[in-house]
Amino acid sequence: MVSNDQHNETIDEVIEEQQTEQQEENEAHEDPRIEELTKLAEENQQRYLRAQADFDNFRRRTQKEKEDLAQYASMKLIGQLLPVVDNFERAVSAASANQDFEALAKGVDMIFRQLEQTLQQEGLKAMDAVGEPFNPEFHQAIMTVESDEHEEGIIVEEVQKGYILKERVLRPAMVKVSG
Helix, strand or coil, X not given: CCCHXXXXXXXXXXXXXXXXXXXXXXXXXXXXXXXXXXXXXXXHHHHHHHHHHHHHHHHHHHHHHHHHHHHHCCHHHHHXXXXXXXXXXXXXXXXXXXXXXXXXXXXXXXXXXXXXXXXXXXXXXXXXXXXXXXCCCCEEEEEEECCCCCCCXXXXXXXXXXXXXXXXXXXXEEEEEEC
């Protein structure tokens, strides 16, 4: 007859065997899933490395484009100014050959208007300061003068023109302000 202890040992062995078999079954079922997940992780790692390389290339390319743009930014403007330079050369050579200063003055005036027009096309605009209230964003006061004609804080004289390029102050106007 089998004792109670032997019976319990046999039950424990059977349970242990069943657990071992179930564990082996689970491992057999998990192997394809683990392989699949490992493969997916490797694919994601490769995608990440490719995306990182693409980003590095993009960053280098945009940096080079930015450097090229900064280096050649004035190219368009200089191309537009070359006819003005050509006209100055013609005026100087004509003046030295003819000694006609009236024609030279007229030629220089025409060239100046051509230069102004080219700069205006690029967005440069001269400020009108005289008679305007003083504004430190647009004007640089170099002195205060007494004036019976103007209220206090009004610009009475422009010593040097100020310019605005598109919407920004390129150079403030140097002015005398009534005090």
